[in-house]
Amino acid sequence: GDSVTQMEGPVTLSEEAFLTINCTYTATGYPSLFWYVQYPGEGLQLLLKATKADDKGSNKGFEATYRKETTSFHLEKGSVQVSDSAVYFCARKNTGFQKLVFGTGTRLLVSP
Amino acid sequence: GAGVSQSPRYKVAKRGQDVALRCDPISGHVSLFWYQQALGQGPEFLTYFQNEAQLDKSGLPSDRFFAERPEGSVSTLKIQRTQQEDSAVYLCASSLDGTGSYEQYFGPGTRLTVT
Numbered sequence: 552g553d554s555v556t557q558m559e560g561p562v563t564l565s566e567e568a569f570l571t572i573n574c575t576y577t578a579t580g581y582p583s584l585f586w587y588v589q590y591p592g593e594g595l596q597l598l599l600k601a602t603k604a605d606d607k608g609s610n611k612g613f614e615a616t617y618r619k620e621t622t623s624f625h626l627e628k629g630s631v632q633v634s635d636s637a638v639y640f641c642a643r644k645n646t647g648f649q650k651l652v653f654g655t656g657t658r659l660l661v662s663p
Numbered sequence: 664g665a666g667v668s669q670s671p672r673y674k675v676a677k678r679g680q681d682v683a684l685r686c687d688p689i690s691g692h693v694s695l696f697w698y699q700q701a702l703g704q705g706p707e708f709l710t711y712f713q714n715e716a717q718l719d720k721s722g723l724p725s726d727r728f729f730a731e732r733p734e735g736s737v738s739t740l741k742i743q744r745t746q747q748e749d750s751a752v753y754l755c756a757s758s759l760d761g762t763g764s765y766e767q768y769f770g771p772g773t774r775l776t777v778t
Contacts, residue, residue, distance in 0.1 A: 595754065595769040640705050649694060649763050650719065653705030
């Protein structure tokens with residue numbers, strides 16, 4: 552069925568380090584892909600999205616490219632900040648359907 | 664403007680009790696979703712409303728779970744005869760229309776603990 556697989560955390564980095572959080576999805580249908588972020592004590596927020604192959608979503612210095620050939624949507628940031636510490640969720644939504652299917656989440660911890 | 668609000672934020676129930684969780688979506692949003700997030704997991708879809716119509720309830724885990732949105736605005740998720748495995752954070756989200764083209768905005772969630 553439809554699913555999303557994320558790398559397990561926590562990911563621990565020093566400030567200004569390069570970040571990659573891996574996400575792959577099952578190749579069923581033509582999904583839109585999303586990254587959501589959950590800061591401590593806050594609700595889920597959409598970080599970025601891509602709706603078709605080769606699209607790149609970007610926001611707040613984060614980027615992810617929809618790769619159909621590798622069924623991946625890896626999240627990257629060139630230089631992380633302490634304020635980026637949060638849990639990041641990869642998600643998909645099939646065309647014509649409303650519900651989001653989430654991965655298990657990856658906790659990012661950035662130290663000064 | 665105001666975002667999605669949920670109440671209560673925390674609920675402790677004894678096993679076997681009934682609970683009701685409330686969601687106030689963003690004003691004017693047509694679509695409303697409920698998700699269940701177990702500890703250390705991602706949210707899992709429970710049910711979806713477009714206005715007052717419940718169009719998808721495929722994620723409800725048992726007939727103890729019931730959701731309604733009678734006037735197409737506020738929604739209530741009811742869990743009857745709660746069990747320990749119902750302990751989770753229940754998230755509500757709303758979206759502007761029913762096409763699936765618009766972002767889902769999430770509330771802060773209700774943390775349910777069943778003892």
